[in-house]
Amino acid sequence: METYFLEDNNIIEFYARVAKEYELYVPTRAPSSLKVKCEHSFILPAQDYLLKKFKDIDKKEIVFNGYRPIEPARSFFTRPKEEICEYFGRNENPPAEKPAAICGLKNCDLFSLKIQDFIFLGGDEPDRFYKARRENALIIAGDCPAFKESCFCRAFDIDPFVTEGFDFNLAPITGGYIIDVASDKARKLMPSLKSLLSSASSSQIGARELNRESVVKHLDEHLSYHKIPKKETLQKIVLGGYNSQIWTDEMRTCVECGGCIFMCDTCHCFLLYDEPNSKRKRVWDGCLYKNFMKVAGGANPLRMRYMRLRNRYLKKFDFFISNIGFQACCGCGRCIDVCPGRIDIRRILRRLHEEHKGAQNVPAH
Amino acid sequence: MxxxxxxxxxxxxxxxxxxxxxxxxxxxxxxxxTGQFIELTVPGLGEAPFTPSSDPAIKDRLDVTIMNVGTVTSALHGMGKGLKVGIRGPFGKGYPLDNFKGKDVLIVGGGVGLAPLRSLLYSLFSDINKFNKVVLRYGARTPDDIVYKELIPEWAKKDKVDIATTVDMGNPSWTGNVGLVTTILKEAPVDLNNAAVIVCGPPIMMKFVTLKLIELGFKPADIYLSMEKNMSCGLGKCGHCRIGKYHACKDGPVFSYEQLKDIYDIWD
Structure with missing residues (x-):
């Protein structure tokens, strides 16, 4: 991996050169005047970031996002709704698209792409649409110099800076960015980018390390309040809490909007449906919807609301841990931000953990 | 795909x-x-999963036995000769015939659940010398609900094949056994210690048959179940058919009870 320094005033030109080869998405601010005072008395930003097409926007809108954007990373690889094929007609091939370069993804997003890859690239047959987009995409990741109230990546030992799964990484330091060039895809662009870059000094790299340590320290302090159980206990507490009252309790404020499903970085479920003109479409789907698992005979394993919430946790913390060894939750907190019922995954996991510990402390008869 | x-x-x-x-x-x-499933499309409406009921040795034809219960199936029931449908697959893991070799094969079916088992029976019949015997126990709600009425007597005439049928409710012309299929399992001439049992039927029937088999002393690893779930993509991607750590479409639809017995609410 090669490391360079990019001056602040060269960043737009850097984007412009990448955009010659790729459909580039860059972070912009979704303004909010709100601040969140968290329980630990940190004053945390409430603003959000949206990724927009570089070619469509006024370049003044472009910012460096302090933390993950609103949209989940997967939305660049599977669309919320898209046509898959027309049966007995045109072949099923992914549409010809200019490959995407996605700037502004964070380590939580890259962690989640491992889940998406397992589903869409693995198994007996990879998904052609996902595969084409994923293989062609250029990922320009970034360090997180800040965090939102809902961020909890560190609870699962995921750092707010990337270590793998990216092509470029940008880390802001005084006067510019430290750029890591991590893949052959990124190196291929270097001839056109090199004139914008200088070598990174050891003090500049040292500054990046200090920033990283500082964010980790503050985030850990913020998370200490939430008492989120360690990732090693997740499977045990979710299975152990199968019959818990917590699922029913927590679902009291659910309005079944599906926001948590659609904003989730690791959710992957979809529905195939046909239109009268024999076009087959695919839309994102999820297990918080009542008929998700219903069969024609009428049986519905998710007929009650608590079953649906529990199913979501079983999928994330049992299915995936059994199959790939890690949980399908990256701590991005998007489900917390989107939920109008204030259903908070951090609280649910904490309650399951506390109940589990409580049950173990009961002396045997 | x-x-x-x-x-x-x-x-x-x-x-x-x-x-x-x-x-x-x-x-x-x-x-x-045998035991793998397909997705059958009614053009312009959608698709649903079915396990073919014909002999897998036949490559240019495919029989699918379908009960009218939902949107796709009721549309199919309105379709006749010459119309066009779509098929996709086959998907999943079928019946592990190799595991049945040298054993007494007990097949327990309920209602339209005999459909996938018909394809299994054809596979067993075509290689019958590899199996000790084939014992079929089939239950239907009433005599009118029995499928393959003219085929069952033909199968019963075959060597090494033993068939008994029962209905939950008889009618005046029914002279056979009356009672749930669980009531005729005990007498099945099968060696507990060298058996493979295959169960297919509605979830409630599969549940009580499995519990009965365990009570009779069959081992969970020798019981194979065809799980009815809402399979859609067929490739373990769309998420609709999860059972514990499995996707029924990719890891099933045939599972041994050993694989499923520790998972909550599998019969739901």
Whole structure:
């Protein structure tokens, strides 16, 4: 991996050169005047970031996002709704698209792409649409110099800076960015980018390390309040809490909007449906919807609301841990931000953990 | 992978008042292993999963026995000869025939659940010397609900094959056994210690048959279940058919009870 320094005033030109080869998405601010005072008395930003097409926007809108954007990373690889094929007609091939370069993804997003890859690239047959987009995409990741109230990546030992799964990484330091060039895809662009870059000094790299340590320290302090159980206990507490009252309790404020499903970085479920003109479409789907698992005979394993919430946790913390060894939750907190019922995954996991510990402390008869 | 191939409905056979067998001729040859399932498309409406009921050795034709219960199946029941449908697959893992070799094969079916088992029976019959015997215990709600009425007596005449049928409720012309299929399992001439049991039927029947088999002393690893879930993509991607750590479409639909017994609420 090669490391360079990019001056602040060269960043737009850097984007412009990448955009010659790729459909580039860059972070912009979704303004909010709100601040969140968290329980630990940190004053945390409430603003959000949206990724927009570089070619469509006024370049003044472009910012460096302090933390993950609103949209989940997967939305660049599977669309919320898209046509898959027309049966007995045109072949099923992914549409010809200019490959995407996605700037502004964070380590939580890259962690989640491992889940998406397992589903869409693995198994007996990879998904052609996902595969084409994923293989062609250029990922320009970034360090997180800040965090939102809902961020909890560190609870699962995921750092707010990337270590793998990216092509470029940008880390802001005084006067510019430290750029890591991590893949052959990124190196291929270097001839056109090199004139914008200088070598990174050891003090500049040292500054990046200090920033990283500082964010980790503050985030850990913020998370200490939430008492989120360690990732090693997740499977045990979710299975152990199968019959818990917590699922029913927590679902009291659910309005079944599906926001948590659609904003989730690791959710992957979809529905195939046909239109009268024999076009087959695919839309994102999820297990918080009542008929998700219903069969024609009428049986519905998710007929009650608590079953649906529990199913979501079983999928994330049992299915995936059994199959790939890690949980399908990256701590991005998007489900917390989107939920109008204030259903908070951090609280649910904490309650399951506390109940589990409580049950173990009961002396045997 | 999500695009079906074309098949023409060559014939339709009425099995019961709510069950029909569709004989399909795919545009190109279509192979499957017994127990694997297909997604059947009604053009412009959607698709649903079915396990073919025909002999897997036949490559240019495919029988699917379908009960009229939902949107796709009721549309199919309104379709006749010459119309076009789509098929996609085959998907999943079928019956592990190799595990049945040298054993007493006990097959327990309920209602339209005999459909996938018919394809299994054909596979067993074509290689009958590899198996000790084939014992079929079949239950239906009433005599009118029995599928393959004219085939069952034919199968019963075969060597090494033992068949008994029961109905939950008889009628004046029914002279056979009356009672749930669980009541005729005990007398089945099967060696507990060298058996493979295959169960297919409605979830409630599968549940009580499995519990009965365990009570009789069959081992969980020797019991194979065809799980009815809402399979859609067939490739373990769309998420609709999760059972514990499995996707029924990819890891099943045939599971041993050993694989499933520690998972909560599998019969729901």
């Amino acid at each position: 999500y695009q079906p191939i074309e098949a023409i409905i060559e014939d339709v056979k009425q099995e019961t008042s709510s069950i029909k067998t569709f004989i399909l001729r795919p545009k190109s040859n279509f192979s499957f292993q």
